[in-house]
Amino acid sequence: MHFTSEQNLDGGLTEREFTIGDISGIMWTPPAASSSAPVPLILMGQPGGIGMRRMYSRLAARARSAAAQGFAAISIEAPGAGDRTPLPGAAAARADLVRAISVGEEPGEEVIDQLILPLVDQAVPEWQTTLDEALALPEIGERTAFSGGVIAIGVRLAAIDSRIVAAGLFAGSYVPRTTLEEARRVTIPLHVLLQWDDEGNERRMALDLFDAFGSTEKTLYANMGGHTGVPQFAGEDAARFFARHLGSVGGGECAAS
Numbered sequence: 001m002h003f004t005s006e007q008n009l010d011g012g013l014t015e016r017e018f019t020i021g022d023i024s025g026i027m028w029t030p031p032a033a034s035s036s037a038p039v040p041l042i043l044m045g046q047p048g049g050i051g052m053r054r055m056y057s058r059l060a061a062r063a064r065s066a067a068a069q070g071f072a073a074i075s076i077e078a079p080g081a082g083d084r085t086p087l088p089g090a091a092a093a094r095a096d097l098v099r100a101i102s103v104g105e106e107p108g109e110e111v112i113d114q115l116i117l118p119l120v121d122q123a124v125p126e127w128q129t130t131l132d133e134a135l136a137l138p139e140i141g142e143r144t145a146f147s148g149g150v151i152a153i154g155v156r157l158a159a160i161d162s163r164i165v166a167a168g169l170f171a172g173s174y175v176p177r178t179t180l181e182e183a184r185r186v187t188i189p190l191h192v193l194l195q196w197d198d199e200g201n202e203r204r205m206a207l208d209l210f211d212a213f214g215s216t217e218k219t220l221y222a223n224m225g226g227h228t229g230v231p232q233f234a235g236e237d238a239a240r241f242f243a244r245h246l247g248s249v250g251g252g253e254c255a256a257s
Contacts, residue, residue, distance in 0.1 A: 001133035013067050014143070015060070020133055025076035026052065026238050028063035029139055038091035038141035040246035041134060042066050043127060043157075043164075043211045044075040047172075048119050049090070051082035062147070069243055072140055076130050079122040087118045090162075097174065100102065112174045119178075123153045128161060135163070143246050147238075151209070152179045159185040166190070167247035168238050171206035172198055172227055183212040190218040191241040193234060198227045241246050 005017045012031035018024070030076055032041045044062055046055050063073040080087035092152060093115035100107040134140050146154045146167040154169045159182045167186075171194040194206050210220050219241070223231055 001130075001137070009060075009064075011064065013064060015063075020129060023076055023130060024052075025074060025130060026059070026063075027072065027074045028060070028067060028132065029072045030067035030070055033072055033139035033208060034050070038139055039212070040071050040143040040145070041131075041140050042071050042073045042242065042246075043131065043144065043146045044073050045146060045150060045154055045170075046075060046078065048116075048150045049081050049094070052077050052080060065239065066242075069239060071242070071246060072134075074130065074134055076126060079119055079126070089114050092120065107174060108175060111202075113176045113178075115176070116174065118178050119150065120152050120156055123150075124156050124160070127153070127157055131161070131163060145166065145242055147242070147247055149249050151175060154181050155182050155186060155209075158188055158190075159183070164188065166242065168193070168241060171195075171209065172201050174202055175205060175209055180209055180212045184214050185210055186216050187216070189241070189245050190215050191238055192218065192220050193230065193238065194220060194222040195227055195229060196222050196224050197229075201227070 001018050001020050003016045003018045003233060007015050009015055014029045016027050018027060030039060044059060046052070046059065052059065059075050066073040080090055080242055093111050096111045097107045097115060100111070131144065135142065142163070144163050146157055146164050149170045150173055151169050151171055152173070152175050154167050158164055158167045166189045171192055192210055195201065195205065202208040210218065221234060221237060223234055
């Protein structure tokens with residue numbers, strides 16, 4: 001992990017940009033991370049295809065909330081987003097998805113697979129590499145959670161990487177059938193946020209995915225409203241979830257993407 005910049009934000013929060021080969025990202029560490037006790041880490045997912053620069057204000061706000069609980073946070077540029085090379089076929093698949101939704105049709109499985117699976121196949125190993133590097137830092141402890149989207153990325157990470165002890169997921173996208181199969185292998189505590197009227201979400205698919213999770217502790221937190229209408233108290237409830245499973249209190253790290 002090569003840090004390329006560092007700045008101190010309000011409240012003693014340290015923000016560092018980094019690269020790991022072709023991976024770029026930002027890590028935020030609270031003041032507590034400078035003490036002898038390492039702090040838990042939240043991996044902050046984000047919507048696919050948007051890019052970290054456009055998402056920065058929301059990511060930084062989530063990092064501040066995580067820091068208020070005593071947690072570090074990290075986010076990386078998703079494959080095909082920002083200045084990264086577009087994923088093959090993604091633009092055409094997204095256009096097909098939008099076209100189907102606009103006329104009230106259900107997108108075909110092949111469209112969803114083409115849009116989501118190449119992203120998951122590349123993003124998950126990149127998250128694991130990032131986690132390898134982050135956990136090697138003396139200020140970062142072993143307890144790690146995943147927060148946000150893309151939900152298919154979070155599902156696969158939770159299914160295959162035992163270092164992730166809890167996940168707060170945002171049910172805001174279509175998922176391949178293979179994601180439903182992977183969900184059955186997820187057994188960690190889950191807090192799943194669903195916006196009931198999300199214009200980009202197939203509600204039935206979100207409910208099927210929640211039902212498929214193998215976790216014995218899983219909460220579906222549904223609110224009325226669209227994708228960007230997540231109420232503030234939803235973030236507070238997500239914060240309590242992370243506090244229970246990462247071992248701190250306070251703050252408000254929201255699971256929304």
